[in-house]
Ligand SMILES: NC(=O)c1ccc[n+]([C@@H]2O[C@H](COP(=O)([O-])OP(=O)(O)OC[C@H]3O[C@@H](n4cnc5c(N)ncnc54)[C@H](O)[C@@H]3O)[C@@H](O)[C@H]2O)c1
């Protein structure tokens with residue numbers, strides 16, 4: 001793959017609006033930032049406690065040489081800090097540091113940092129620029145692209161948010177080497193989702209290359225991250241504000257978000273997406289869209305990437321009730337994403353409570369067999 005292929009442009013309304021750089025280090029970050037004229041701007045690097053400890057100084061050194069002033073804002077790692085309280089503290093930091101409209105935020109971390117920083121950028125002074133420097137597999141393949149930003153509210157996932165596009169997405173793939181195994185697997189949940197909703201060849205590639213991926217071989221990582229970025233880019237270019245096809249990216253999320261909340265965030269987002277994908281694939285099979293063998297295969301692929309396909313200790317009725325708070329509700333009906341086949345999804349509002357309960361029992365009972 002040559003350099004040209006490592007930069008993907010995300011277009012909006014026919015104009016190139018931002019680029020995604022896939023790199024092995026931070027060497028090209030100054031070049032990537034050239035078009036944003038950062039020399040006279042203040043930058044605030046927002047990260048969580050883990051990312052700051054591991055890589056904070058490295059990024060600050062790169063940025064300090066090329067822009068006006070660099071400040072840092074660090075909050076404790078974890079989904080429980082993706083809240084308005086953290087946003088408030090960040091506003092306070094920006095006001096104290098006299099950030100104005102031409103200044104910029106740098107989201108340096110996983111999806112929690114990216115979503116929260118993007119939302120702060122969308123709302124501070126009615127909107128300032130931000131860039132994404134994603135450091136987890138999940139954030140490189142999914143959350144850093146497409147401009148969905150937001151925070152949780154009283155444990156309701158992403159209840160407060162805005163669409164606000166980053167000005168650049170720059171990923172250093174070698175940072176993935178320090179990710180804990182469970183976090184790596186979490187990213188695989190969204191990646192397998194991408195194959196299932198959009199691209200059968202990509203899904204097959206994932207089934208065939210799990211060893212290279214699990215060994216974090218650089219070429220395999222690059223092929224996979226690029227593959228997912230292309231899928232996500234295609235979907236968000238077609239439908240930036242989720243009027244149609246973008247809802248497909250929510251495959252596995254209706255039940256996944258309910259499990260995430262009811263498990264008090266003890267399971268990662270991608271783990272819950274995997275469980276939710278299993279439930280949605282089960283419903284797709286029940287409706288005759290997938291064969292039993294395809295359903296089994298999805299289970300096998302998720303498990304091969306160390307993802308859970310079921311869960312325990314939850315009440316089926318409570319999961320059903322939690323799905324009713326999903327953002328995809330429309331006039332009292334859940335907009336459920338199912339598969340019409342491997343590689344293609346569809347949205348339906350006719351999934352009944354009984355069907356949801358059946359799918360939920362499938363992922364709960366399956367848990368007892370583990
Ligand atoms: N906006 C979107 O389109 C979108 C898409 C998918 C998920 N999300 C959101 O993203 C969040 C999940 O993101 P996530 O999975 O990245 O979780 P995360 O941001 O909580 O990061 C997971 C853990 O990994 C640590 N970490 C990050 N980078 C590291 C590195 N390179 N080495 C070692 N440790 C590292 C973090 O400190 C954290 O403890 C959820 O809130 C989810 O709702 C948003």
Ligand SMILES: O=C(O)C(=O)C[C@@H](O)[C@H](O)[C@H](O)COP(=O)(O)O
Nearest residue numbers: 142146148158190246249250253327
């Ligand atoms: O980018 C999107 O659109 C997605 O749906 C990606 C999902 O993986 C992500 O978890 C998203 O935050 C869920 O959407 P939400 O609108 O239910 O918060």
Ligand SMILES: [Zn+2]
Nearest residue numbers: 190253269273
């Ligand atoms: Zn997700």
